[in-house]
Amino acid sequence: MSANGFDPEAAVDAMAPLLGLTLTPESRAQTIVHLRIAAEQAERLLSVPLDDLAEPAPVFTA
Amino acid sequence: MSAALVEGTAEAIAAAVRSGAVSAREIAQETLNRIEARNGALGAFTEVTAKRALAKADAIDTARVRGENLGPLAGAPFAVKNLFDVEGLTTRAGSKINRDHPPAKADATMITRLEAAGGVLVGALNMGEYAYDFTGRNVHDGPSRNPHDLGHMTGGSSGGSAAAVAGGLVPIALGSDTNGSIRVPSSFCGLFGLKPTYGRLSRVGTFPFVASLDHVGPLARSAGDLALSYDSMLGRDHGDSAQADRPAPAASPTLNDGIAGLRIARLGGYFARSADPSALSAVDTIAGALKADRVVELAQAEQARSAAYLITMVEGAALHFARLRERAQDFDPEVRDRLIAGTMVPGVWAAQAQKFRRQFRATTLALFRDVDILLAPATPCRAPRLEQTTFVLDGREMLVRPNLGLFTQPISFIGLPVVTAPVWTEGQKLPIGVQIIAAPWREDLALRVAWALERDGVVRAPVATLS
Numbered sequence: 066m067s068a069n070g071f072d073p074e075a076a077v078d079a080m081a082p083l084l085g086l087t088l089t090p091e092s093r094a095q096t097i098v099h100l101r102i103a104a105e106q107a108e109r110l111l112s113v114p115l116d117d118l119a120e121p122a123p124v125f126t127a
Numbered sequence: 128m129s130a131a132l133v134e135g136t137a138e139a140i141a142a143a144v145r146s147g148a149v150s151a152r153e154i155a156q157e158t159l160n161r162i163e164a165r166n167g168a169l170g171a172f173t174e175v176t177a178k179r180a181l182a183k184a185d186a187i188d189t190a191r192v193r194g195e196n197l198g199p200l201a202g203a204p205f206a207v208k209n210l211f212d213v214e215g216l217t218t219r220a221g222s223k224i225n226r227d228h229p230p231a232k233a234d235a236t237m238i239t240r241l242e243a244a245g246g247v248l249v250g251a252l253n254m255g256e257y258a259y260d261f262t263g264r265n266v267h268d269g270p271s272r273n274p275h276d277l278g279h280m281t282g283g284s285s286g287g288s289a290a291a292v293a294g295g296l297v298p299i300a301l302g303s304d305t306n307g308s309i310r311v312p313s314s315f316c317g318l319f320g321l322k323p324t325y326g327r328l329s330r331v332g333t334f335p336f337v338a339s340l341d342h343v344g345p346l347a348r349s350a351g352d353l354a355l356s357y358d359s360m361l362g363r364d365h366g367d368s369a370q371a372d373r374p375a376p377a378a379s380p381t382l383n384d385g386i387a388g389l390r391i392a393r394l395g396g397y398f399a400r401s402a403d404p405s406a407l408s409a410v411d412t413i414a415g416a417l418k419a420d421r422v423v424e425l426a427q428a429e430q431a432r433s434a435a436y437l438i439t440m441v442e443g444a445a446l447h448f449a450r451l452r453e454r455a456q457d458f459d460p461e462v463r464d465r466l467i468a469g470t471m472v473p474g475v476w477a478a479q480a481q482k483f484r485r486q487f488r489a490t491t492l493a494l495f496r497d498v499d500i501l502l503a504p505a506t507p508c509r510a511p512r513l514e515q516t517t518f519v520l521d522g523r524e525m526l527v528r529p530n531l532g533l534f535t536q537p538i539s540f541i542g543l544p545v546v547t548a549p550v551w552t553e554g555q556k557l558p559i560g561v562q563i564i565a566a567p568w569r570e571d572l573a574l575r576v577a578w579a580l581e582r583d584g585v586v587r588a589p590v591a592t593l594s
Contacts, residue, residue, distance in 0.1 A: 077468075086455070099467075099468035107472075107473075112430070115482050121478065
């Protein structure tokens with residue numbers, strides 16, 4: 066899995082209206098900055114191989 | 128009453144009140160006077176609970192006359208980050224939006240416990256909006272200011288908590304720490320800060336940020352006061368579903384046991400890169416004093432920080448989603464745009480982060496089989512200037528606000544207990560902190576080490592002169 070192909074600008078423009086979020090031009094620009102940082106973090110994280118059976122940290126107890 | 132008493136420890140204040148050398152009312156009144164005189168410069172308090180404090184102090188003095196047990200914090204003032212519920216006050220959590228909420232009907236559990244131990248609540252403290260902050264800036268209330276140099280940041284998001292303690296207004300303040308919000312301001316303001324193990328202290332009556340990462344804990348000018356307040360706050364609270372059902376031994380009884388026999392190592396790799404020389408030199412100082420020559424690696428710490436970053440974005444965005452849709456203009460823009468970005472993070476990234484979290488926990492716990500304490504920088508640098516938005520680390524310019532937690536995030540990611548201890552360098556106005564990290568549920572060991580360093584004069588937390 067890779068986050069390399071993720072396009073923050075396209076994601077913001079596509080998702081904001083779908084999520085019902087109205088962004089000013091300033092807010093759009095900063096949101097793109099932060100989503101770009103997120104993609105960098107994801108790239109680093111996704112470089113770690115995880116077993117299919119790896120259990121997520123929070124486990125619900127019924 | 129001498130300034131030395133109120134600028135000293137909560138332990139000393141409580142001893143003086145118990146002995147009758149000073150009344151709880153005198154301490155409370157002097158504290159309120161100091162808040163009045165200094166808060167304008169510090170931006171620490173957002174609300175002062177003067178009437179309540181004086182009533183509580185009078186009750187302590189009356190109890191003393193009756194010969195009752197006054198508790199370990201008898202008459203010691205404390206204050207809380209304004210995400211803690213205080214009965215009768217609106218819990219603003221650093222925001223404008225939450226000011227529309229009705230006043231809290233009850234105190235947060237941690238306030239109830241500190242008052243049961245004799246503590247006197249004097250008010251609520253400034254913080255970064257919704258705790259999504261490492262700077263101490265707040266667009267609604269103004270910034271908290273570093274008492275040791277008012278042009279510099281306190282760090283955040285428990286910025287008011289650090290300003291109040293380092294500024295000599297209270298000996299103990301409560302903060303919260305999701306990714307470093309106790310440890311970063313403790314580092315910048317030269318304080319001892321305790322982020323307990325995840326699930327140790329109750330969060331009931333606090334406004335959340337990232338449920339799977341949120342902790343609460345104290346900041347103080349002495350490791351002894353950290354232990355005293357921590358002990359007073361221990362105990363099961365079924366209202367917090369994340370709280371662990373396990374024994375919670377007090378830390379104070381073993382505080383003086385020293386460091387003999389403890390296996391102490393410093394963290395290398397990730398924790399020795401991307402830092403200003405001041406941060407690494409502070410670790411050298413502490414490692415030298417503890418004779419900790421060993422260096423160990425916390426494998427995949429960088430990925431741990433990334434995973435914590437993504438979980439924070441997603442959980443934070445989920446918490447505030449309705450508010451982002453309906454009242455975006457009422458957020459601090461610096462916070463809002465990070466939260467909006469969080470709504471757009473692909474779910475697979477967050478799910479992978481939670482899977483990696485369990486794997487990283489297992490790797491790290493294995494490290495604790497042959498080490499008791501790990502040392503690491505708390506922040507990559509000393510406190511930046513208040514208006515500073517970027518800094519350079521490892522030759523790369525980065526945003527200040529999201530990156531001051533580089534070294535705290537991998538540790539809280541898996542809930543390890545940490546005491547931040549303050550190191551001062553001759554000729555420098557500002558301190559910098561070192562993380563003393565223990566295995567889960569071993570707050571007692573981290574506190575023991577911090578206390579040994581304090582007793583030997585290696586670390587200290589003086590009240591600022593506000594010159």
